[in-house]
Amino acid sequence: MQKIIFYTTILLLTLISKVSAQENSFEGRAKQISKRIDSIVRLEKQALKEQVYVIDKNLEEGIITKSEAMNLKQKAADESAKSIEAKVVVEQQKIEYLIQDKINGLVQYDTIKKRRGTTIIIGSSSNDSINDVTEINLGSFKIYNGEKNKIRRRSKRTTSQFVFAAGLNNLITEGENFENSDYRVWGSHFYEWGTTYNTRIFKNNNLLHAKYGLSVMYNNLRPTENRYFVKNGEQTELQTGSVNFDESRFRNVYLVAPLHLEFDFTPKKFNKEGEAYFRTHESLRLGIGGYGGVRIKSKQILKYEVDDTRIKDKQKGDFNVSNFIYGLSAYIGYKQTSFYVKYDLNPMFKNNTVDQNNVSLGIRFDFN
Template identity: 65%
Template sequence: MQKIILYTAIFLLAFVSNLQAQENDSIKKLSFEKQANLIANTIEKISTEEKNALKLEVEAIDKQLADGKITKEEADNQKMIASQKRARNIEEKVTVEHEKLEQLVKDKVEGKINEGTKKEGTVIVIGSSSNDSIGKNRTEINLTAMKVYQGEEDKMKRLSKRTTSQFVFAMGLNNVVTDGENLDNSDFRFWGSHSYEWGITGNTRVFKNNNLLHAKYGLSLMYNNLRPTDNRYFVKNGNVTELQNGFTNFKESRFRNVYLTVPLHLEFDFTPKKFDKDGNPYFRTHESVRLGIGGYGGIRVKSKQILRYQEDDQCIKVKQKGDFNVSNFNYGLSAYIGYRATSLYIKYDLNPLFKNNAVNQNNISLGVRFDFN
């Protein structure tokens, strides 16, 4: 009987492995643009599924709160845990797909992919497309925006939709505004403290026949880093978090907070109306001056302090994880102005960085933002 079970298990394992091998072979036989399109669709699907799953979890928690089964504090804690889980899922799954895309491009460059017969070939774009004309049968692969256009007609149709999507990446300087002080006297290095953000946004034209006003919304991960001055680091003393002098000479003292945020903006896009060869009007976005005003709200995913120092000829790196009394939720105002895909932005948290400190410190960041359409 045991031998029968063993042989059955081996057979099933071999059968499943064979199916997986056949599926992998089928994918490898696809053209470069189709494989890239599959990866791009998978990345978009990951974000949508995780966002929908988080929404359902939050609704379930709110129902428990409304029914009196849990307290407000328990509900907030469960929401934070759920958001952290979904943020990690997005980051881990998208990283896997990015690795697949990098390998695919490498295989393309090394000539390992059989493209078959192409009438007009394939063009690979990094960043925003310079124009709409790519040829009737040519394929354009925009690696940055994670989009694949099958010919000029397909590209024009998709770019002219009332709702489009963009991959957003932003980076800049980060600091805090302290009550009673100015940034010139900040406790943090001006050039050494940075902010990063990446995510996916949707852009919907508000009026059907006017291109000026757009609603911009999405989901992103935001990383705020602070590097204290004068060889100091953060120490949690009960409900208060304060800067203290270092116990040694630090090579690096960095405090990082990661947030899962939902940005909401009203965008003014001054891209003029265009006309096709038959005289029919259509609209584009991100081809002229843009101005966005709005805000954001999110939940803290994690906080971490990194300390590096030398001891007995050894370089020691310490990572301290915890809440550090940082506010679990963040919300604030933001604005940006730019041309085409590139713009300058500023963000200001309305909530204090630390929940219980006697003096409020509000995070502020400014830098460069890229909306790859």
């Protein structure tokens, strides 16, 4: 009886140590972080959906007006976007710490076979089979357990991507061109990041896809000739500063829902058994569509020096900027990288006598 208890104890301790080692390994910790990010986005979207449902219900019952409902929805969307951004930043820092721990030898991991760009391939030290390796794609926050798992997930009819875009940003003003723009052409930028879903429209044809998702968009403008924005009643104007600005920057942040019809020319593939399957983002791609969303915040940042004292002035407000945004966008590229252009159909300032529409062009990355 004592021998049975002894061997049972040894077996349990062995199992516990194996489970613990897996959880503390690089792969295990990376999976946990990835799951937490997915959970954050899913829960925040569900919470926002429930809030919008309650607001619509109150509107139908006459408890609130249509204007109040729109304000409540915008407030709920703003809070949801801020919450997602804050929580995901924490998890991104954990990924950075995890990678640094791996480099310093402070985390358990299997033998690393190779590393390509943002992808880390990890395999067993005793078996080099492609179906016994783990691929960690840092760009798209995805982990594939073996080649079969990777093919199955990436050839699904609906796949997901992490999207990041950056480039030049400016305003198209009626009667003016970029040579006479009020904003620095090379100094004004935009940034966009978010998650998209890509659904193949036809079951047995890979050409047409519906691409949709949720993004946070940052549009920055840097006025020329030492000027800054001033709100004058319902008008927002550029005025020359009384001090010399080291930097004058105006930023609008939006939460948008992009929707594109994507043409993907990735050809059909076949596995070893001769079965056909489809991949995306492995050839020429073209997307045409648009976006719509709400403004989260507007901020003006002024940096200057007075009596050898450096001053950074942050001004927050609506600056008469339109609360809603909608426009057209398109991209063309190869594999994950594309040339990207977008144009706001609504003017940036809602009451100005001369309409000014935001236009952006740059590079877009779809990490599949």
